[in-house]
Amino acid sequence: MPLIETKDLTYVYGENTPFQKVAVDRVNLSIEEGQFIGVIGHTGSGKSTLIQTLNGLLRPTSGQVLLDGKDIWAEPKKIRSVRFRVGMVFQYPEHQLFEETVIKDICFGPKNMGLSEEEAQERARKAAEFVGLSPDLLEKSPFDLSGGQKRRVAIAGVIAMDPDVLILDEPTAGLDPRGRDVLLAQIVGYHQVRKNTVLLVSHSMEDIARTAEKILVMNDSKAAMFDSTEKVFSRDKELEEMGLRVPEITKIMARLKEKGWPVSTALTMEQALRQLMPLLGKGGGRDDS
Amino acid sequence: MIRDIALGQYIPGKSCIHKMDPRVKIALTFLFIIFLFVANGYVGMGVMVALVIAILLFSRIPLRQYFKSLKAVIFVVAFTSILNLFYGSGRVLVQVGFMQITEGGVNRAIFITIRIVCLMLLSAALTFTTSPTSLTDAIERLLRPLKIFHVKVHEIAMMMTIALRFVPTLLEETDKIMSAQKARGADMESGGFMQRVKALIPILIPLFVSAFRRAYDLAMAMECRCYHGGEGRTRMKVLKARKSDVAITVFSLALCTGIILLNIFLPGAVR
Numbered sequence: 001m002p003l004i005e006t007k008d009l010t011y012v013y014g015e016n017t018p019f020q021k022v023a024v025d026r027v028n029l030s031i032e033e034g035q036f037i038g039v040i041g042h043t044g045s046g047k048s049t050l051i052q053t054l055n056g057l058l059r060p061t062s063g064q065v066l067l068d069g070k071d072i073w074a075e076p077k078k079i080r081s082v083r084f085r086v087g088m089v090f091q092y093p094e095h096q097l098f099e100e101t102v103i104k105d106i107c108f109g110p111k112n113m114g115l116s117e118e119e120a121q122e123r124a125r126k127a128a129e130f131v132g133l134s135p136d137l138l139e140k141s142p143f144d145l146s147g148g149q150k151r152r153v154a155i156a157g158v159i160a161m162d163p164d165v166l167i168l169d170e171p172t173a174g175l176d177p178r179g180r181d182v183l184l185a186q187i188v189g190y191h192q193v194r195k196n197t198v199l200l201v202s203h204s205m206e207d208i209a210r211t212a213e214k215i216l217v218m219n220d221s222k223a224a225m226f227d228s229t230e231k232v233f234s235r236d237k238e239l240e241e242m243g244l245r246v247p248e249i250t251k252i253m254a255r256l257k258e259k260g261w262p263v264s265t266a267l268t269m270e271q272a273l274r275q276l277m278p279l280l281g282k283g284g285g286r287d288d289s
Numbered sequence: 290m291i292r293d294i295a296l297g298q299y300i301p302g303k304s305c306i307h308k309m310d311p312r313v314k315i316a317l318t319f320l321f322i323i324f325l326f327v328a329n330g331y332v333g334m335g336v337m338v339a340l341v342i343a344i345l346l347f348s349r350i351p352l353r354q355y356f357k358s359l360k361a362v363i364f365v366v367a368f369t370s371i372l373n374l375f376y377g378s379g380r381v382l383v384q385v386g387f388m389q390i391t392e393g394g395v396n397r398a399i400f401i402t403i404r405i406v407c408l409m410l411l412s413a414a415l416t417f418t419t420s421p422t423s424l425t426d427a428i429e430r431l432l433r434p435l436k437i438f439h440v441k442v443h444e445i446a447m448m449m450t451i452a453l454r455f456v457p458t459l460l461e462e463t464d465k466i467m468s469a470q471k472a473r474g475a476d477m478e479s480g481g482f483m484q485r486v487k488a489l490i491p492i493l494i495p496l497f498v499s500a501f502r503r504a505y506d507l508a509m510a511m512e513c514r515c516y517h518g519g520e521g522r523t524r525m526k527v528l529k530a531r532k533s534d535v536a537i538t539v540f541s542l543a544l545c546t547g548i549i550l551l552n553i554f555l556p557g558a559v560r
Binding site: 052055057080083084087088090093095096097098108109112113143157158161 | 474499
């Protein structure tokens with residue numbers, strides 16, 4: 001049974017007003033446990049709205065969201081328990097910090113779950129470790145940290161609730177290249193250890209190509225594609241029509257193939273190098289691109 | 290959602306009321322509001338009501354919007370008019386215990402209802418048809434004489450503009466922060482009074498922090514463009530009274546004179 005399923009999920013903003021807008025239009029998805037899913041789509045395609053319906057922050061106008069086969073809105077009073085299972089990290093999450101110390105802020109979620117002080121602290125420390133926050137930062141005020149560190153604190157605040165599903169909305173926006181790489185690696189590392197389900201929304205096709213095994217493409221409020229990363233990125237013409245693109249390296253390899261070179265598609269630089277180096281006569285296998 | 294609250298309810302349009310000089314609009318709105326209270330006979334009041342209806346129709350804004358703005362005061366209107374029923378003198382119409390409803394009371398009740406409703410409609414018409422920026426622009430111009438008393442008119446107007454500008458931004462921000470904290474299991478719907486107040490902390494602190502951040506950014510941006518207050522500042526859009534504005538002003542003044550004359554020569558219903 002899929003972990004999360006949506007059935008004709010529809011969300012309309014400002015229903016019955018002149019500003020009415022369908023943000024999510026009859027989306028049917030089925031997400032299995034343990035998958036790492038990339039969500040792409042240009043601005044205004046409905047991806048942010050979609051992910052907010054998945055953890056019950058927005059109530060669908062029609063259709064259903066099923067978690068473990070049960071409609072999450074069957075008992076509206078218990079919607080908080082859904083939010084603990086489906087963790088959500090918003091865009092620029094550092095803007096939501098409020099506590100006096102980093103550790104207290106990370107504890108906010110676990111404490112809301114009803115955990116004891118010790119348990120919450122325990123989880124907070126683990127979560128901080130996962131996102132690479134050094135222990136000496138934990139007693140500092142979150143407002144004294146750098147932008148990248150603040151972001152880690154905010155992400156740790158969600159990870160500390162130990163959700164089965166982790167949704168991240170552009171977690172790397174506004175970070176420098178190294179910060180991006182490290183943060184992504186940590187998210188992937190956490191996914192591999194915890195075996196949780198991850199939905200990663202990003203505008204960076206490179207980031208998605210590197211991490212996701214499956215991609216959901218949102219276009220014009222609809223789920224346009226939902227398939228394995230290779231398959232989605234092999235439909236580059238369609239993606240470009242939607243205002244998206246495939247990773248640069250994928251494009252280059254596709255062109256080479258068109259010109260008759262004996263290569264197949266590649267999603268990352270490493271994969272491409274492994275194919276190209278032998279062709280150049282320099283025995284491949286270099287990974288330290 | 291919190292964003293849906295209508296504040297600063299400017300509704301863009303191209304009607305003749307929209308196009309009027311905002312200074313004239315503000316001045317006339319004040320004049321009409323004063324004359325709603327000057328008119329004390331049914332004829333005079335009838336003229337004022339006709340005027341208000343004409344303004345509403347000319348503004349070409351769906352009447353539904355006006356009804357919405359009336360919803361907020363419906364309780365006040367009902368309360369004051371019922372209270373007024375029992376005041377006043379004249380022929381007794383109904384006797385309820387020691388209280389009595391008199392002819393004067395009925396007149397008072399009707400008048401107070403019309404006055405409050407018209408007052409709301411007039412101010413709604415002003416805010417519906419005038420963008421917040423031109424409104425503050427006009428206020429700055431109208432208050433300029435106060436400079437003699439060293440009132441910092443330009444600074445006050447600028448503060449109003451900025452405050453109005455940031456209302457929707459901060460509402461959106463509040464919405465975002467609320468969602469983010471709810472995603473972390475914040476419970477804002479249940480619990481006693483103290484618990485609810487405590488539940489606001491995770492929202493208010495980030496909101497204040499971001500408001501200050503925005504204020505610093507804005508101050509920086511203004512300084513980068515060499516803003517230094519009102520001295521010697523020229524405007525991109527200079528307010529110009531057109532012929533139609535003059536005509537409307539003359540017409541309004543004539544109307545008000547008429548109402549004064551009516552008050553003198555026709556016995557008023559409410560004194």
